[in-house]
Amino acid sequence: MQITYLLIDFFTIVICFIFSFHPKIKFYRHFGAFFLSSLLVGSVFVIWDAWFTKLGVWWFNDRYLLGLRFIGLPLEELLFFICIPFSCIFTYYCLTKFFSMDWKPKSEKIFVIISITLALLMTIYFHNKIYTVVTFFSLGLSLFVLYFLLGSRWIGTAAVIYLILLPGFVLVNGILTGTGLENPIVNYNPQNFIGIRLITIPIEDFFYGFELILWNLYFFKRFKRNDLE
Template sequence: MEKFLYLSLNLFAISYPLARSFESRVKYSKQWYALFPAILITGVIFLIWDHYFTLWGVWEFNPRYNLGYSFFGLPLEEWLFFLTVPYACIFIYEVLIYFFPKDIFKPAGKPLVFVLVPLLIGFGFLHLDKMYTSVNAFFAAAVLILHFVIFGDKYLGRFIFAYLVVLIPFFLCNGILTGGMTEEPVVIYNNSENLGIRIWTVPIEDTVYNLSLLLLNISIFEFIRSRKTFHSSKSL
């Protein structure tokens, strides 16, 4: 049964959001036209990153905990990860918008970019000898800059709120993937390519990775959604 562990985590992540996608308040299914392109585009980028990091030995996947079906060096479950996790995370993003219509974190949007981007770039240069640490930092900085150039701080408050909430299931799922509840990790990190600092069993770099994954999905999701709104208003 342990071979189903990673698959089970994927199913667990998407189960509730999928079951609630058709309810009458959030109406998540009505956003699929923007959601799935966002997931697809972001997934391609992250899967390419994932493939090369696996190839270069930055991390590897424990065959003990997956079904053994691999594509381009990545287990099937890893491919599913970039569908199920963004689906669940943007569901949380949408639910928070519905239940908290006031953008309470909006004042923190610009400071987040102006403080975090230089920190990430500096941190990336400081740790060029650690591939996961440096690439992760540079990529997160690039995503933040790109988002801010396109949208300003329009969605950053919503993103911050969602990110803080997402950290709870994130640490649960990543904790399991990194060996918090199993004899061996599902995903095995090469500690020579990261700082070796863990929160529970989760490498601290994963919090930045999660930031990039969520923000890039939200950026594309909101870009597509805003384009539809623009064309709808124009037609009126």
């Protein structure tokens, strides 16, 4: 039981890692760009994670962990911020390499504006729920910065690919939050989030994950060696 979370990390990344060396994909050439981006973005999310763990917003069940902790977080949780982004960035890379998935500029702008507006409304309405507030406010701010200040014109495409990946997200996060297990690996304080769950997954987790992937994509694109495309 103590390797449960570690196995989740492993199976999340292993197939994508193997196919990174496929001669028609060659994603391995961009491992450096990926690890730079995941280190940079992961550092911020790890601080967020450690802060919420200290506050008791969520906590981890030692029954499913190896027992190694750093800054209050299990080793498996730190690996989560590498394994999940790797699988998502790899999928984005493959789909956009072989298929045209660009949005029309007007449609993408409308999507971003609506998303920012909804995120801010959620922030205001659920102002007494710390996980909800931080998640939706930071997502709205991230969308504004990425689209309007940094000129990212791939957010619509990222949203579509994130939707494609949702079944996998539900599987992984479902197990982490207790689906199929006697007890959850990650437990949430019901006072700190809305309380709406998809199976066992708090709705906030889906938007938390989207923000994590958006920033990994941004820095991956910045660090990637374009001459190897």
